[in-house]
Amino acid sequence: MELKYFKKGGIHPHDSKYTADMPITNAHLPKQIRIPMNMHIGAPAKVLVKAGDKVEEGQLIGEAVGFISANIHASVSGTVIAVEKGDTLVAKGVDHVIIETGGSIRNWYDKKFDYSKTSPEKLLEMIKAAGIVGMGGATFPTHVKLSPPKEKPMDIFIVNGAECEPYLTIDHRTMLEKPDAIIEGVNIIKKILGVKRVMIGIEENKPDAIEALSKASEGDSSIEIYALRTRYPQGGEKQLIQALTGREVPSGGLPSDVGVLVQNVATIFAIYEAVVFQKPLIERGLTYTGEQIEKRGNYKVRIGSPVQALIDELGMPAEHGTVIAGGPMMGLELTDMQFPVTKGTSGIVVLPKKRDYAVNDFPCIRCARCQFVCPIGLEPWYLKTLVDKSLLEEAVERGLLDCIECGSCSFVCPSTIPLVAMFRFGKGFWRRKQAAAAKQAG
Amino acid sequence: MAKAKGGKAATAPFSPHIHAPLTLHRIMWDVVIALIPATAAAIYFFGYNAAVIIGMSVGTAVITELIMNLILKRPISIADGSAVITGILFAFNLPPSSPWYVTVFGSMFAIAIVKWAFGGLGHNIMNPALGGRIFVLAAWSGAMVNVWSPTVPTMMSKGLSFMQASDVIIEKVPYVTNQVYSQISQISNTIQTNILTNQVKVDMITGASPLGSLKSMYETMSKATNAVEAVSHASHVAPAMAYSYWDLFIGNVPGCIGETSALAILLGAIYLMWRKVLIPILPIVYIGSAALLVWIFGGLPMGLGWFAGDALYHILSGGLFLGAFFMATDYVTSPMSIKGTLIYGILLGTLTVIIRLWGGYPEGVSYSIVFMNFFVPIFDRYLKPKIYGKGKAAILMKGGAK
Numbered sequence: 030m031e032l033k034y035f036k037k038g039g040i041h042p043h044d045s046k047y048t049a050d051m052p053i054t055n056a057h058l059p060k061q062i063r064i065p066m067n068m069h070i071g072a073p074a075k076v077l078v079k080a081g082d083k084v085e086e087g088q089l090i091g092e093a094v095g096f097i098s099a100n101i102h103a104s105v106s107g108t109v110i111a112v113e114k115g116d117t118l119v120a121k122g123v124d125h126v127i128i129e130t131g132g133s134i135r136n137w138y139d140k141k142f143d144y145s146k147t148s149p150e151k152l153l154e155m156i157k158a159a160g161i162v163g164m165g166g167a168t169f170p171t172h173v174k175l176s177p178p179k180e181k182p183m184d185i186f187i188v189n190g191a192e193c194e195p196y197l198t199i200d201h202r203t204m205l206e207k208p209d210a211i212i213e214g215v216n217i218i219k220k221i222l223g224v225k226r227v228m229i230g231i232e233e234n235k236p237d238a239i240e241a242l243s244k245a246s247e248g249d250s251s252i253e254i255y256a257l258r259t260r261y262p263q264g265g266e267k268q269l270i271q272a273l274t275g276r277e278v279p280s281g282g283l284p285s286d287v288g289v290l291v292q293n294v295a296t297i298f299a300i301y302e303a304v305v306f307q308k309p310l311i312e313r314g315l316t317y318t319g320e321q322i323e324k325r326g327n328y329k330v331r332i333g334s335p336v337q338a339l340i341d342e343l344g345m346p347a348e349h350g351t352v353i354a355g356g357p358m359m360g361l362e363l364t365d366m367q368f369p370v371t372k373g374t375s376g377i378v379v380l381p382k383k384r385d386y387a388v389n390d391f392p393c394i395r396c397a398r399c400q401f402v403c404p405i406g407l408e409p410w411y412l413k414t415l416v417d418k419s420l421l422e423e424a425v426e427r428g429l430l431d432c433i434e435c436g437s438c439s440f441v442c443p444s445t446i447p448l449v450a451m452f453r454f455g456k457g458f459w460r461r462k463q464a465a466a467a468k469q470a471g
Numbered sequence: 472m473a474k475a476k477g478g479k480a481a482t483a484p485f486s487p488h489i490h491a492p493l494t495l496h497r498i499m500w501d502v503v504i505a506l507i508p509a510t511a512a513a514i515y516f517f518g519y520n521a522a523v524i525i526g527m528s529v530g531t532a533v534i535t536e537l538i539m540n541l542i543l544k545r546p547i548s549i550a551d552g553s554a555v556i557t558g559i560l561f562a563f564n565l566p567p568s569s570p571w572y573v574t575v576f577g578s579m580f581a582i583a584i585v586k587w588a589f590g591g592l593g594h595n596i597m598n599p600a601l602g603g604r605i606f607v608l609a610a611w612s613g614a615m616v617n618v619w620s621p622t623v624p625t626m627m628s629k630g631l632s633f634m635q636a637s638d639v640i641i642e643k644v645p646y647v648t649n650q651v652y653s654q655i656s657q658i659s660n661t662i663q664t665n666i667l668t669n670q671v672k673v674d675m676i677t678g679a680s681p682l683g684s685l686k687s688m689y690e691t692m693s694k695a696t697n698a699v700e701a702v703s704h705a706s707h708v709a710p711a712m713a714y715s716y717w718d719l720f721i722g723n724v725p726g727c728i729g730e731t732s733a734l735a736i737l738l739g740a741i742y743l744m745w746r747k748v749l750i751p752i753l754p755i756v757y758i759g760s761a762a763l764l765v766w767i768f769g770g771l772p773m774g775l776g777w778f779a780g781d782a783l784y785h786i787l788s789g790g791l792f793l794g795a796f797f798m799a800t801d802y803v804t805s806p807m808s809i810k811g812t813l814i815y816g817i818l819l820g821t822l823t824v825i826i827r828l829w830g831g832y833p834e835g836v837s838y839s840i841v842f843m844n845f846f847v848p849i850f851d852r853y854l855k856p857k858i859y860g861k862g863k864a865a866i867l868m869k870g871g872a873k
Binding site for chain 1: 485486487488489490491493494495497498551591592593594802803805807808809851855856857858859860861
């Protein structure tokens with residue numbers, strides 16, 4: 030098969046996908062869950078319950094505020110014991126609903142909903158109601174992505190099955206175990222968008238997943254399946270679009286600017302469940318893995334389960350390194366094991382040791398590796414100097430805002446300069462500055 | 472950014488959480504390992520003097536690095552290996568007869584002025600070792616030009632092959648007459664007899680480097696109006712022609728101590744490629760373009776016409792291999808982009824050939840590299856990679872799908 034790939038840069042870290050042949054199983058129901066109201070990009074949801082309320086599994090407990098926001102549901106039946114402010118990995122002082130588990134476990138799969146006569150608008154409504162967000166990690170509300178502006182018609186829908194992050198295998202397993210569900214999910218999205226062409230991209234290191242989906246989509250000429258070269262960040266939205274369609278999302282633009290929509294496999298599976306079984310997004314698959322983890326594997330976990338509950342069930346050696354929510358390239362370090370699994374948590378990775386950064390000890394030796402691996406075509410070595418010297422205007426001119434924070438440059442930098450961290454800082458600083466200037470002007 | 476104190480690692484809670492195995496220290500020490508074959512070749516061909524010079528140069532470089540660290544209050548950086556590399560490379564650029572002060576002051580200059588006066592590792596505007604070489608070349612030109620030949624036994628065989636050299640000259644230079652030939656033969660016979668009968672006690676033989684001899688030949692041949700003038704310089708001509716390609720390849724020729732063995736340098740380079748420290752684009756383009764240009768123009772100064780240059784002789788002699796694999800490729804002083812690297816390599820090759828064929832020096836590698844080093848910021852400024860989403864494809868797409 031002809032391999033598709035993005036044009037520039039990229040790295041090939043050791044894939045460490047130890048759990049690729051382990052079926053997805055259910056994790057234990059935790060005794061208590063903590064659900065933050067900001068598990069998506071956009072406005073945090075408004076809490077609908079108060080302490081003492083009895084909630085049912087799947088009950089709406091947080092309501093979307095405004096267009097870019099998402100509903101949040103109780104992931105277990107039980108009693109709300111508190112609604113309190115707390116910190117999450119990305120924000121401080123966020124409303125959390127804390128539920129003590131107790132009561133019935135609901136069976137969502139007893140009857141199937143026939144969506145063949147449902148209108149696209151109604152389907153979109155169902156997805157919005159189910160609180161689905163991009164589950165690859167970006168957590169952008171899916172109903173927003175599925176309602177592109179009229180002047181930007183979509184012609185290609187891309188399914189992201191690349192899973193290029195090392196360690197993670199949950200998308201791989203989902204494709205392998207639920208190929209029919211994914212194809213049905215794809216059909217739902219096709220119906221909503223009215224697109225005629227679907228491209229499924231899967232890295233070539235998952236031939237079984239390619240085969241499973243090919244089989245499931247047999248006879249449907251609108252669905253094309255492509256093997257992608259195994260190269261990080263093949264699953265980056267912009268890279269995937271370039272690899273499959275040859276189109277380039279304009280700087281500062283969105284995939285819809287080039288008539289493309291990209292959805293991750295996990296999100297498509299959630300859409301399938303939301304429409305066919307009317308099941309809101311209350312649980313997700315994730316990979317719990319690490320070199321030292323004996324019970325590593327792929328698990329279905331309720332949204333809001335504290336990571337500590339997983340650790341209690343599956344074990345973690347006392348001597349361990351960084352614990353990451355997400356993959357090791359773009360994930361965030363879990364600083365507190367009470368933080369819950371959220372809608373965007375595709376994995377819990379326990380590294381054997383903490384990565385050492387010797388900040389500022391080693392100078393840039395201009396080896397050009399960062400420039401060589403940057404999939405966007407930036408000059409990280411130069412941007413870093415500009416950010417360091419607060420020359421943000423020039424940095425933006427040289428593409429600071431185009432950085433996708435994939436981490437390839439930091440990964441290869443022999444002087445271990447925390448390039449991505451500096452760019453993130455520079456971007457944040459620039460945006461605050463712009464906002465302040467806009468405020469002053471207006 | 473939080474600053475970690477001298478050498479102590481600070482943990483940073485940001486992605487990516489994994490790192491490629493290649494680190495600064497590994498790269499630098501890999502380069503040192505890659506220089507071992509050339510060091511061994513230097514000691515084999517030039518004797519223990521070469522070992523003394525290399526040791527002295529490395530020692531001076533490391534001590535100077537330490538002193539500069541202390542003066543400038545920087546973290547102690549001798550462990551990163553960069554000073555060791557500079558020390559070795561600087562020694563490689565010295566003739567085996569260099570006096571100690573040339574070695575010491577040159578090495579000191581390379582570290583203190585060329586490297587640290589500009590801010591240390593990563594900030595120097597030219598290759599420190601070559602900066603040092605140019606400094607000593609200007610300061611003690613006599614000591615630098617007096618090139619020492621390989622050790623006696625190998626040179627003896629060179630003396631004996633004088634006869635063959637005469638044959639080469641007859642073949643290559645059209646106006647060497649039979650009379651000249653017999654004169655050359657006579658000289659060579661006398662030398663041979665003297666050496667063999669121990670009338671002349673040979674301790675060591677100094678001689679011009681292959682390129683030096685070649686240079687003299689160019690000058691002789693272009694100025695000589697008749698055969699008699701040509702033969703008066705025959706002694707210059709002969710040694711240049713006496714070296715076989717094999718001698719040049721393994722390094723059995725006069726020259727600076729680390730530059731003569733193309734074989735040893737190649738071994739080191741292959742090691743670096745295997746360790747993913749070196750991508751051989753620049754060396755290949757540099758040596759390739761030099762070879763091409765010598766082939767085209769190399770015959771002109773000798774009156775042989777176009778496309779008659781001895782490309783193989785040129786690329787194997789002098790510092791081209793050392794320069795192309797270990798000096799021009801210095802990360803700090805070479806362009807960042809692939810496109811820039813290609814152009815840089817071609818310009819390096821061109822400059823080197825111009826200096827060798829028509830310049831005042833027999834060798835042009837070090838001057839070419841240092842000269843081109845100054846243009847690297849311009850390469851980086853104008854040969855930027857294309858940013859995704861700002862290219863033609865994206866601009867065409869802007870404003871909706873087609």
